[in-house]
Amino acid sequence: MEVRKDQYNAYVTAVTPVHSVAKNTMYAFLSGGIVCTLGEFVMEYLKGRGAEEQAAGVWTLLLLIFVSVVLTGLNIFQKIARVCGAGVLVPITGFANSVASPALEYKAEGQVFGIGCRIFAIAGPVILYGTLASGALGTLYWLGTVMGL
Numbered sequence: 598m599e600v601r602k603d604q605y606n607a608y609v610t611a612v613t614p615v616h617s618v619a620k621n622t623m624y625a626f627l628s629g630g631i632v633c634t635l636g637e638f639v640m641e642y643l644k645g646r647g648a649e650e651q652a653a654g655v656w657t658l659l660l661l662i663f664v665s666v667v668l669t670g671l672n673i674f675q676k677i678a679r680v681c682g683a684g685v686l687v688p689i690t691g692f693a694n695s696v697a698s699p700a701l702e703y704k705a706e707g708q709v710f711g712i713g714c715r716i717f718a719i720a721g722p723v724i725l726y727g728t729l730a731s732g733a734l735g736t737l738y739w740l741g742t743v744m745g746l
Contacts, residue, residue, distance in 0.1 A: 621682050628677075628684030636661055658689055665693035670701060695719040 636657050643653035668674040674694050678685050685691070699718045703711035717724065 624680065625682045625684035628681030629687050630684070632661075632685055632687050632690060661689050662693040665690040666697045669694050669697040692720060692723065695723070 639660055640653045640657040643656055644650060648656065665674060668677070674685070674690075678694075686694070696716060696719070699715045700712045703715040705711060706715075
């Protein structure tokens, strides 16, 4: 019995990927910085062309969402995320990917039962808990202002 346990542990050690925390952190920092810098360039370009700041921000977000969904559809986003890690999963691009991925995965099941039912499979908890957290924090903020804090 002990030999099998040792063999199993050796097998697990052999097939378990080894991750470098420093390397992953550096890739996440650099790739997240690149995504955010590109977003800033787009926003500044639009403002330079006469768009108001809020409109430029909305168009920048829409462009980042569009690019993320297109890259997800072309199966490129996952390859980039595999190398860059959490850096490309900054809130807007990561959220767009989490909505588009299940839609692509379940499209064979049909428009209603596949895409319609599964599109928010990953993003649903984010929406739910984000809404609950913002409601709770808004209530606390309101109570603080009413109490004069």
